[in-house]
Amino acid sequence: MTVTPEQLRALATRAEALTAELWALCGTVQNGSAEPDPLVAARQAAGWLARGAEDLQLAAADLARLQEQPCGLPWGVCPEHGNTLNSSAGISTCRVCQRTWAHDRLRRPCDETATWKVIDRAGTVTRMCDGHVLGARAAAGNATFVRLGAD
Ligand SMILES: [Zn+2]
Numbered sequence: 001m002t003v004t005p006e007q008l009r010a011l012a013t014r015a016e017a018l019t020a021e022l023w024a025l026c027g028t029v030q031n032g033s034a035e036p037d038p039l040v041a042a043r044q045a046a047g048w049l050a051r052g053a054e055d056l057q058l059a060a061a062d063l064a065r066l067q068e069q070p071c072g073l074p075w076g077v078c079p080e081h082g083n084t085l086n087s088s089a090g091i092s093t094c095r096v097c098q099r100t101w102a103h104d105r106l107r108r109p110c111d112e113t114a115t116w117k118v119i120d121r122a123g124t125v126t127r128m129c130d131g132h133v134l135g136a137r138a139a140a141g142n143a144t145f146v147r148l149g150a151d
């Protein structure tokens, strides 16, 4: 079974709700009573739950980071405009937005985050970044484009 960041976030939300409920139920300390407070442990539990909710959010964020995969196609693109790079003397420039990179981006594997799954007619799946998908949409008319992590 694969754990997704969404599942962890859902659990964190439930822990937060439980914390709020517990506080609403036993949050107010009765002053002026000489009796020992019977709800000390319950309030402590609310504190632990709040802490647990925070840790779950952290774990979800860690997991999301780990699951980010680079695009990895063997040439670079402009993240916004796709196959629009010119490369000369070790500097790459986008012909559309004029953004420059101080390396030969065209001849380096793409290190943008993969945000799309592209399935071609033969069923081959390639993960691509936004910029590469622009080029692929133009080139591969019959491919299926699925946005990653959009569920
Ligand atoms: Zn550009």
Ligand SMILES: [Zn+2]
Residues within 6 Å of the ligand: 071, 072, 073, 077, 110, 111, 112, 128, 129, 130, 131, 132
């Ligand atoms: Zn790419």
